Amino acid sequence: MTVPSDFVEEMMEDGVMALRFSGDLSIATVDDLPERLSSYEGDAQKIDLSGVGYVDTVGAWLIYRTARDIRVEIVGAEPAVDQLIRTVGGVDPPTDVRPDPPNPILRILNDVGESTTLAIKTFAGLVGFFGAVVAAALSLMRHPGRIRWNAVIQRFDVVGVRALGIVGLMSFLIGLVIAQQGAVQLRQFGAEVFTVNLVGRLTLRELGVLMTAIMVAGRSGSAFAAQLGTMKLTEEIDAMRTIGVSPIEALVLPRVLATVIMLPLLGFYASIVAIIGGGVLSWVALDIPPATFFTRIREVVPITDVYVGLVKAPVFGAIIAVSGCYQGMQVKGNAEQVGFRTTAAVVQAIFMVIVLDAFFAVFFTWIGWS
The missing domain is CATH 3.30.750.24 (STAS domain)
Known part of the structure; x- marks a missing residue:
């Protein structure tokens, strides 16, 4: 050298x-x-x-x-x-420029395991959070003077009144689609008149409440997660605890209560608008007059279909609100967590709503409300 x-x-x-x-x-x-x-x-x-x-x-x-x-x-x-x-x-750690590719089977198993573990932890946390909400609700029932009615009424406006437009438009179009597709299929058998049965029973029993719940989950559930997540990052929730104010009572319960009350009303409203949409298409495409359409609706739709929708709606509302608030309260670290938790809240709420809707369908058939 x-x-x-x-x-x-x-x-x-x-x-x-x-x-x-x-x-x-x-x-x-x-x-x-x-x-x-x-x-x-x-x-x-x-x-x-x-x-x-x-x-x-x-x-x-x-x-x-x-x-x-x-x-x-x-x-x-x-x-x-x-x-x-x-x-x-x-500052110069050793790196493998071309690492050996991992075994695809092991990678898939690892991903499945991680996803399963995360799902179990999330479900356990959600159940615990729901228990805290129920405990806070029972406490407020014993001390009704602590209920924040102004916050509840404000959430009525945000969750319900301001959603009337988008829910109504969505429901009207769904009614049109159900009637149009039903008429096309039933025409092959000369049974177009049963389009009325299809629109009435499907909207009142299933799609009215289900589609409204999905819309509320995307609109209000995401807002709950983003609002509480931002408050968590800015330490407002910690400040509330410091001064002796329960975040569950002040922030979560008004949102849960408003969603549970408003979702049955929104679901019934959506069902009626969907029936109107189906009636409009039946009038235009099938020459069924509105009077005949609505008379037929009263004849073929049992009152139990209305009860089914009204029973499911508050349960869906509770799921949406609790899921959104839970994910918002889990935000920590940085602003990126707000977006991640907001997305998780919407996906989680919609998934649980659809799963519960399937259980409700089996349950109501079992008790004879079919």
């Missing part, structure tokens, strides 16, 4: 070939030493720094890189120099 003799030289030390550095190693003195050391192909088994004086980060990096490339240990360094070398080496 050819390098300036006042910087580094090969020599035998205790029967071992060593690469001995000497002098000051700094950006002002190393000259072309980095290039020379990068092409070193000698037989050194250690690097000796006992003769080194001043070392800056450039010199420390040069020593570290040389020891890493020729795979030898560093000896004889002063404590300060050794610490500097360790520091500059810490």
Whole structure:
């Protein structure tokens, strides 16, 4: 190896070939030493720094890189120099440029396991949060003076009144689609008149409440998660606890109560608007007059269909509100968590609403409300 003799030289030390550095190693003195050391192909088994004086980060990096490339240990360094070398080496962790691809089966199993664990933890946390909400509700029933009616009424406006437009439009179009698709299929059998039965029973029993619940989950459930998540980040919820105000009573219960009360009303409203939409299409496409359409609705739709929708709606409302508030209260760390928890709240609420709707369908059939 050819390098300036006042910087580094090969020599035998205790029967071992060593690469001995000497002098000051700094950006002002190393000259072309980095290039020379990068092409070193000698037989050194250690690097000796006992003769080194001043070392800056450039010199420390040069020593570290040389020891890493020729795979030898560093000896004889002063404590300060050794610490500097360790520091500059810490910012260059070893990486595998082309890692071996993981086993696809193991990766799938790992993903499934992680998802299952997360689902179980989320469900357990949601059940615990629901229990806290029920306990707070029972406490407020014993002390009704603590109920924040202003907050509840404000949520009536946000969850219910301001949703009338979008829910009405969605329901009207759903009624049109049900009537149109039903008429097309039933026409093959000359039974277009049964389109009235299809629209009436399907909207009052299932789609009116279900589609309203999905709309409320996307509109209000996400808002609950985002609002409470932002308050959690800004430490407003911690401040409420500090002054003795329960966040469950002040923030969660008004939202849950408003959603539970408003969803049956919105669901019934959606069903009526959907029936009107089906009636309009029946009038235009099937020549069924409105009077005949609504008379037929009264004849073919049993009152139990209305009861089914009204029973399911408050349960869906509770699920949506509790899920949104729970995810909002789980926000921590940074603003990115707000978006993540908001998305989780919507997905969780819609999934649970659909699952519960399936259970309700089986249950009501079992008790004879079919």
